Amino acid sequence: MFKKFTPEEVTGQNQVKASVQRKIRQSIADEYPDLEPLLEDMLPKKAPLIVAKCQNHINLVVVNNVPLFFNVRDGPYMPTLRLLHQYPGIMKMFRVDRGAIKFVLAGANIMCPGLTSAGGALDEEVSADAPVAIMAEGKQHALAIGYTKMSAQDIKSINKGIGVDNMHYLNDGLWKTLHLD
Amino acid sequence: MAVKLQPLEVLYCPVCSLPAEYCEFGPDFEKCKPWLIKNAPELYPDLVKGENKWSWMCIFLHSSGTTSDVKKDEEVKRLPGGKVKKKEKPEVIVEKIVRNKRKCVTIIKGLDMFGIKLSDASKKLGKKFASGASVVKGPTEKDQIDVQGDIMYDLAEFITETWQNVPESAIYFIEDGRKVPAMG
Numbered sequence: 001m002f003k004k005f006t007p008e009e010v011t012g013q014n015q016v017k018a019s020v021q022r023k024i025r026q027s028i029a030d031e032y033p034d035l036e037p038l039l040e041d042m043l044p045k046k047a048p049l050i051v052a053k054c055q056n057h058i059n060l061v062v063v064n065n066v067p068l069f070f071n072v073r074d075g076p077y078m079p080t081l082r083l084l085h086q087y088p089g090i091m092k093m094f095r096v097d098r099g100a101i102k103f104v105l106a107g108a109n110i111m112c113p114g115l116t117s118a119g120g121a122l123d124e125e126v127s128a129d130a131p132v133a134i135m136a137e138g139k140q141h142a143l144a145i146g147y148t149k150m151s152a153q154d155i156k157s158i159n160k161g162i163g164v165d166n167m168h169y170l171n172d173g174l175w176k177t178l179h180l181d
Numbered sequence: 182m183a184v185k186l187q188p189l190e191v192l193y194c195p196v197c198s199l200p201a202e203y204c205e206f207g208p209d210f211e212k213c214k215p216w217l218i219k220n221a222p223e224l225y226p227d228l229v230k231g232e233n234k235w236s237w238m239c240i241f242l243h244s245s246g247t248t249s250d251v252k253k254d255e256e257v258k259r260l261p262g263g264k265v266k267k268k269e270k271p272e273v274i275v276e277k278i279v280r281n282k283r284k285c286v287t288i289i290k291g292l293d294m295f296g297i298k299l300s301d302a303s304k305k306l307g308k309k310f311a312s313g314a315s316v317v318k319g320p321t322e323k324d325q326i327d328v329q330g331d332i333m334y335d336l337a338e339f340i341t342e343t344w345q346n347v348p349e350s351a352i353y354f355i356e357d358g359r360k361v362p363a364m365g
């Protein structure tokens with residue numbers, strides 16, 4: 001999704017109204033309850049909260065020029081990888097085997113067998129259409145943020161095709177966008 | 182009141198920008214190598230083996246951060262944007278303590294270094310092993326989890342399955358006062 005993303009792709013940046021800011025904060029808190037106590041520091045009420053609109057209906061939530069979250073249309077907010085690396089416990093996790101790492105880092109979606117093989121792992125509570133952190137065999141940190149196409153149970157039983165859409169991965173355009181001016 | 186999570190410090194490679202452990206999958210691993218040998222030798226033991234004895238020693242001193250000579254050297258050779266601060270390597274330490282003869286407690290330290298909330302972890306451990314688990318302040322003021330009973334042997338598997346960001350290689354047992362890797 002952010003494979004070729006650059007800041008030039010942003011079609012508009014708007015400081016949102018207080019009511020919208022509250023709504024964004026609330027949906028982030030609902031999705032990631034462990035983050036709630038940090039949201040006052042992360043998305044301060046007083047600092048302007050910017051929503052940057054990008055191609056393909058992607059929105060970035062930006063504070064002090066730093067992209068922190070993104071979503072598609074009015075889907076759930078997902079943290080950027082840099083933010084997730086700081087707070088890895090906030091998202092449910094899947095793990096791909098070592099063989100899948102290079103494909104994920106090339107932007108490929110995550111295929112079921114990469115998650116069900118010996119090096120992979122699934123959190124069985126994850127449903128379809130849910131944000132999930134993609135970890136990797138032998139690595140400590142997440143390499144991608146995904147959005148499930150199937151539930152963990154289905155990934156296991158069907159075991160073919162795309163299980164998780166690759167939304168954002170290490171070294172994609174969003175990763176390279178440390179600041180949005 | 183909810184607990185505020187502490188941000189985890191991640192070692193990013195200044196050459197390719199990825200977490201150092203992913204350099205091997207980055208755009209140009211060769212270019213990252215000199216920085217990795219200096220700053221993250223534990224992640225790439227094979228790279229370090231390729232170096233001569235002298236640099237081995239430097240790395241050793243360097244990571245224990247004792248001599249000023251090595252520090253100076255580091256300052257000269259540091260890459261622009263290179264991270265200076267040495268990060269404590271995250272690891273999970275499991276120790277069994279026998280209290281009043283047959284009563285036994287398994288102590289788990291370090292899960293917080295992987296961004297895991299100890300209160301959640303203690304709940305999960307209590308449920309899994311059907312026993313009392315609680316978060317307590319350890320002797321070094323660091324929080325740890327105490328679980329009633331001897332659960333050492335199922336523990337490593339449970340930890341790596343529940344928290345997939347904890348590699349088995351980071352789990353150690355204390356046996357007869359010695360630290361032994363859980364793996365193998």
Ligand SMILES: [Zn+2]
Nearest residue numbers: 194197204213
């Ligand atoms: Zn690198």
